[in-house]
């Protein structure tokens with residue numbers, strides 16, 4: 060219903076499950092001029108209604124030294140919805156949460172591997188989960204203070220190393236202030252237990268009024284939870 | 298001989314924050330104008346908000362030591378109102394508690410059976426019935442004989458007097474604004490120019506309950522508009538008419554009356570329109586009237602639900618109407634209901650996708666409430682609608698959507714609305 064055009068600001072640096080994906084690639088960022096040009100191209104070619112909307116993605120945009128200028132370029136180009144695909148940790152720092160809102164960002168996509176600190180350290184090599192939760196809480200608080208409508212979506216990749224914690228990850232994201240959680244089903248055991256955990260994650264979202272949708276191998280979700288299945292991952296992250 | 302103490306009448310409404318009850322304003326203005334009650338009845342109005350603790354509301358009521366307490370009841374405040382009634386009755390049993398409004402009128406006998414604290418229910422249009430009820434009370438007459446009243450008779454049996462005919466000449470109801478019964482507040486005042494609705498939507502009480510259209514005169518409408526629009530500090534108000542663009546002539550008349558105020562910057566918010574009848578000329582009239590935002594359907598785009606609810610929907614005309622309004626800078630709020638009979642979850646989300654594709658400005662979804670007095674309430678068994686018998690009568694399941702999927706649809710729709718709302722508006726300050 061809402062189309063976001065991805066704008067690649069760089070590559071690498073994402074903390075994911077090391078057992079499944081290996082260590083993170085080194086981070087690189089594209090030149091701000093190139094990105095601004097790309098934004099202008101996308102906006103002028105966009106026929107999206109509602110829109111135009113863009114998603115700054117690839118490497119974490121908060122690491123880009125010229126992020127304010129990039130957001131400003133998007134605002135000047137007439138972008139209606141600016142989304143940032145972030146690991147969330149940077150939202151805790153300094154004035155990033157309120158600053159990004161002031162600049163014009165309204166959508167936050169926060170990648171989370173696991174909320175629990177010990178699990179997070181074990182699978183990603185650092186406390187990325189708690190940092191992401193703190194980032195979500197910071198931007199939620201800033202939006203409330205500024206009375207600015209925002210949308211926060213957490214993206215969680217479920218793999219055999221994190222699936223058991225999925226319901227508690229959803230609960231923690233809800234508590235931090237996420238509006239929705241998208242679970243991508245990765246390399247998980249094809250078992251009744253996996254189905255039960257996916258269903259429990261969806262139900263945990265429901266009782267916290269947080270929407271959970273599931274992409275990937277949706278056949279693992281029980282049929283009772285068919286509404287949570289998203290067949291086409293139209294806005295899959297790179 | 299000293300004149301007897303007047304009967305103390307307290308009228309109380311639990312409103313949405315920022316609003317006053319026009320219904321109570323009408324009741325009071327009508328009763329106060331009746332010479333038979335002059336000097337015999339003293340009124341106080343408590344316009345409170347639904348978020349208040351019912352014990353505190355009861356405190357405010359009891360401080361006034363009412364002989365008669367009139368409470369306005371709609372589906373979304375009914376639970377709180379019933380609690381207020383219980384507390385007041387327990388603390389002051391001699392107070393006669395009168396309920397009125399669409400939540401209680403159509404099911405008056407059931408309400409009195411379920412709410413022992415209530416003594417009387419005023420059914421249907423309240424002004425004349427409430428006045429006659431007060432007259433009977435002040436004369437010590439049997440209120441169960443007052444047309445339009447359901448009350449406890451001797452021995453506590455619930456008795457319903459015959460229905461009362463609708464007021465033929467709406468101008469006979471004095472204006473609460475022109476009489477000073479209500480003081481218009483900025484962004485909270487609204488005007489009614491007619492009653493009834495030409496449509497008969499299955500989930501709505503307006504068309505079924507108030508039948509044919511009766512209008513206030515143009516002179517009365519003009520005087521109310523002037524009074525409200527010129528009230529100190531007024532910047533915006535609204536109309537509660539079911540369809541603001543009821544006819545082309547009426548829209549022209551309203552635009553003419555409102556234009557001088559619009560030229561001073563007075564705006565109208567969320568007036569209800571039949572969007573499929575809006576072309577460029579109608580949009581221009583709405584803009585001239587100062588309309589900043591309108592509210593409209595489609596409520597559903599599912600053929601089966603539209604048929605069950607007796608609603609029309611023409612996607613192209615709807616789209617054209619939204620486009621015409623957007624060209625005039627008027628924000629459109631598109632409303633959808635989840636849980637209508639005949640709709641599957643997919644129909645609801647098709648509706649959401651449709652309205653979002655129009656980028657109307659505001660998208661609002663709600664869950665079906667099966668309200669007393671509506672066609673869906675009467676046909677609930679036939680349609681297989683399971684709903685909460687307690688107000689606000691939310692749908693529990695339908696033959697095409699089960700309980701859990703209704704809740705899922707609500708949560709997903711809320712998320713999609715948040716995504717839509719999170720945007721930069723043109724010229725937004727950052």
Ligand code: SF4
Pocket residue numbers: 494495496497498501502503504505539540
């Ligand atoms: S929903 Fe609106 S158009 Fe339909 S009957 Fe009610 S007031 Fe009339």
